[in-house]
Amino acid sequence: MNTAPSCRTVDLDLHCRVSTDNSRVALVQKPLTHLIPTNWEFHPVEIASLHFDGLSVTTYGFTFPDPALNSDLTSDSPPPGCVATPPATAKNTSLAFRAGDRSTKIRPPHNIIKLEDRLYYLLQPPLETLLANRSLEFPCTPFAYQLEGIGFLYPRHAAMLADEMGLGKTMQAITTIRLLATAGEVRQVLIICPKPLVTNWQREFTRWSPEIPLTIIEGNLKRREWLWNTADTLVKLVNYEIVMRDKLLLKKMESSFDLVVLDEAQRIKTQSSATSRAIRSIKRCRSWALTGTPIENSSEDLCSIFDFLSPGTLRRDWKPGRLRQATEDYLLRRTKRKVLKELPPILYRDAQLSLTSEQMKTYRMAEDDGVVRLAELGGEVTVQHVFELILRLKQICNFDPSTDRSSKFERLSVDLEELVASGEKAIVFSQWVKSLDNLKRRLSSYCPLEYHGRIPTQRRDDVIQKFRDDPRHQVLLMSYGAGSVGLNLQFASYVFLFDRWWNPAVEDQAISRAHRIGAKGPVTVTRFLTQGTVEERIDEVLRQKREIFDLILSDSETPRNAGLSQQEIFGLFDLRVPTTSTRCAA
Amino acid sequence: MSASTRKSKNAIGFLTIVESSEHGISGGYLALNSTGHPIEFYCTAPVRPSRTQEILYGATLKPYLYGEILGQTLLSQTQTEPLFVCTNVVEVATARQFVPYPMVVLLSRNNVESPQSLRVDQPTPDQPVPAPLGMVPVQLMNQSAAVLADHPGDRQLMNDHCTDLHENFDFHEPFERIRDAVEETQND
Numbered sequence: 044m045n046t047a048p049s050c051r052t053v054d055l056d057l058h059c060r061v062s063t064d065n066s067r068v069a070l071v072q073k074p075l076t077h078l079i080p081t082n083w084e085f086h087p088v089e090i091a092s093l094h095f096d097g098l099s100v101t102t103y104g105f106t107f108p109d110p111a112l113n114s115d116l117t118s119d120s121p122p123p124g125c126v127a128t129p130p131a132t133a134k135n136t137s138l139a140f141r142a143g144d145r146s147t148k149i150r151p152p153h154n155i156i157k158l159e160d161r162l163y164y165l166l167q168p169p170l171e172t173l174l175a176n177r178s179l180e181f182p183c184t185p186f187a188y189q190l191e192g193i194g195f196l197y198p199r200h201a202a203m204l205a206d207e208m209g210l211g212k213t214m215q216a217i218t219t220i221r222l223l224a225t226a227g228e229v230r231q232v233l234i235i236c237p238k239p240l241v242t243n244w245q246r247e248f249t250r251w252s253p254e255i256p257l258t259i260i261e262g263n264l265k266r267r268e269w270l271w272n273t274a275d276t277l278v279k280l281v282n283y284e285i286v287m288r289d290k291l292l293l294k295k296m297e298s299s300f301d302l303v304v305l306d307e308a309q310r311i312k313t314q315s316s317a318t319s320r321a322i323r324s325i326k327r328c329r330s331w332a333l334t335g336t337p338i339e340n341s342s343e344d345l346c347s348i349f350d351f352l353s354p355g356t357l358r359r360d361w362k363p364g365r366l367r368q369a370t371e372d373y374l375l376r377r378t379k380r381k382v383l384k385e386l387p388p389i390l391y392r393d394a395q396l397s398l399t400s401e402q403m404k405t406y407r408m409a410e411d412d413g414v415v416r417l418a419e420l421g422g423e424v425t426v427q428h429v430f431e432l433i434l435r436l437k438q439i440c441n442f443d444p445s446t447d448r449s450s451k452f453e454r455l456s457v458d459l460e461e462l463v464a465s466g467e468k469a470i471v472f473s474q475w476v477k478s479l480d481n482l483k484r485r486l487s488s489y490c491p492l493e494y495h496g497r498i499p500t501q502r503r504d505d506v507i508q509k510f511r512d513d514p515r516h517q518v519l520l521m522s523y524g525a526g527s528v529g530l531n532l533q534f535a536s537y538v539f540l541f542d543r544w545w546n547p548a549v550e551d552q553a554i555s556r557a558h559r560i561g562a563k564g565p566v567t568v569t570r571f572l573t574q575g576t577v578e579e580r581i582d583e584v585l586r587q588k589r590e591i592f593d594l595i596l597s598d599s600e601t602p603r604n605a606g607l608s609q610q611e612i613f614g615l616f617d618l619r620v621p622t623t624s625t626r627c628a629a
Numbered sequence: 630m631s632a633s634t635r636k637s638k639n640a641i642g643f644l645t646i647v648e649s650s651e652h653g654i655s656g657g658y659l660a661l662n663s664t665g666h667p668i669e670f671y672c673t674a675p676v677r678p679s680r681t682q683e684i685l686y687g688a689t690l691k692p693y694l695y696g697e698i699l700g701q702t703l704l705s706q707t708q709t710e711p712l713f714v715c716t717n718v719v720e721v722a723t724a725r726q727f728v729p730y731p732m733v734v735l736l737s738r739n740n741v742e743s744p745q746s747l748r749v750d751q752p753t754p755d756q757p758v759p760a761p762l763g764m765v766p767v768q769l770m771n772q773s774a775a776v777l778a779d780h781p782g783d784r785q786l787m788n789d790h791c792t793d794l795h796e797n798f799d800f801h802e803p804f805e806r807i808r809d810a811v812e813e814t815q816n817d
Contacts, residue, residue, distance in 0.1 A: 100656075100673045100674065100676060100698055100699060100702045101673065101674045102671050102672065102673050102674070102702060102703065102706055103671070103672055103673075103674070103814060104658075104669065104670050104671030104672060104706055105669065105670060106668065106669040106670075106708055106709075107666075107667045107668055107669060107670075146802060146805075148809075158813070158814060158817045161813055161817075162670060162810050162813060162814070165806065165809045165810045165813055166659060166667045166670055166806050166807075166810050167666075167667065167806075168661075168664075168665035168666065168667075168802070168806075169802065172664070172665045172799075172802075175797075176664040176665070176666070
């Protein structure tokens, strides 16, 4: 058979016989074959040619600014306006990070559109490496969530750090400022805080960033003008009241701040207030807000703070879900329960008390009389009238003005006797200095200390120091106004809310003075509530306010009725809202 | 390398491959100074070899694609000549033939023993990892690594260059940065 480039099958019709013995087979007869001639058809051969020129690759990339020209983190020289700190030594008790420690990434915010800018942040080393490179020392090791907070603030031009009180917002802000300063990204920083917290900031800067000097804007107008314009320190610290007074000076300033930080930013929750307007007019590149309570009353509070942070980002008519979505990338909030699992618990005790018979008699008279008067006012009645009645009734719930009897005090004195005997310290909060005065007189055997609006600012640090260090002073009497923010009183394990504030967030702030990092054991909070009084009705309103907060800032998606309406205020006394009444601002 | 390439006292290059089932295969290069601060970054648009290329190149596809195509392209872009280039993908080391500086492969059980070219995602376990065929082991700080046997001088150069580095320098972390950045460019 000829060989051929391709084969075809040919059926051969074979006829033969086969014999077998089960193991072998043999042909008995040669097969008969019939050959059929076939014409083979030759097709031309086709060759498939594959050209492989490789893959074309396009690239994208960029170079970073020369570190040597940018006061980079690797530089040994301190940033402008800073003093050099000695390198960490074995004798030094402070801590420094080492490269290769935990890895906290700096993620760019969503509002950075340009790819190159986003990559700039993504390609930075982890925060721990940045801190290690400058040998930045810390008095104690920051918690992982605090480093995350620093990583959150670092790339943001508009940011709200809304951690629950006691988680170290001040430390996180200071460390981020320190990092930005060493990277040459900020040279002029303004921190605005409530007046009583100026010394607290000063102390925290000394602790967390000793190389950065502070200028405190204070004194008479001439001095302040000089400080605003000529002080050449990296950080200026000022209270809200002075910003208000110096708004024209600030307006006239030619340069803008690289960063303005608002501590207790809920101070600008009212958009139309003079303070809010003055602060919004400050020229700045970056705006940060620190607050444990971004929503005290309604979502409007949050919108007002955002008018400072990023004007136009929020609309007041948005529903909570939309607000939450829109603020997600700007706002970081952690609660102690989530991040400080090792923090001792808060033990709440609701002390529901009955008024003494004398108190009840006075209370009933005052309430009946007050309600009658409100009714007589008819359409002229305002929220203010209702508030006045509420305040009078709440004061009676504390102490009967005619007999000075107090069921709350009776309970408080029993509790204090026990805890003082066991060497514990307690803070008693009230909204009235008059009530605190009364308590001071009655509790004189415990040498109580006072911290409220009548105590001069320069004496307040001494009060705190005595309470902390002197074992004779085991009770601190505080007003919500003066003592609810910024103070570290973690050495007290008992908190008494002698009367209730209008706002649950302020109560939380007060409790957090004791329940914060450093607390050695559980903090017991006793909330006094007199039964069958306006206090009980207010408590129900407070519960509803807390729900608003949870709706926007927590993981809860359940829509709930939110807000403190006029109807609810008037409803405390079964009154109907008159058509002429003004809007409530509780 | 581009004509304007400048030499750096302390730049270290990191070169890796990022594979995505959605986008394809990209290369990424990041140059850092000795404290981990970024100096320059380049990445490629994703490529996807055709079926024909896969068949024709067979086992040599990855060294060709990772080293000769992506690696070489990226290294030709650099403006700062690094002391050496680290990679966590063995096949990328073939790019060494196109550059005058050493290339070192960080070794782990993943990228040496697995038939697939896996990234080094975890620090090297306690047991030393053997160098792949055609490579000689070197010690990069506390990290097992290898250089191509065709370039025996690289071993000494590596040892010389590492003396300036911080003892805790993390050679794995920069690859995470490159991955994040490449993914960001792909999602842009």
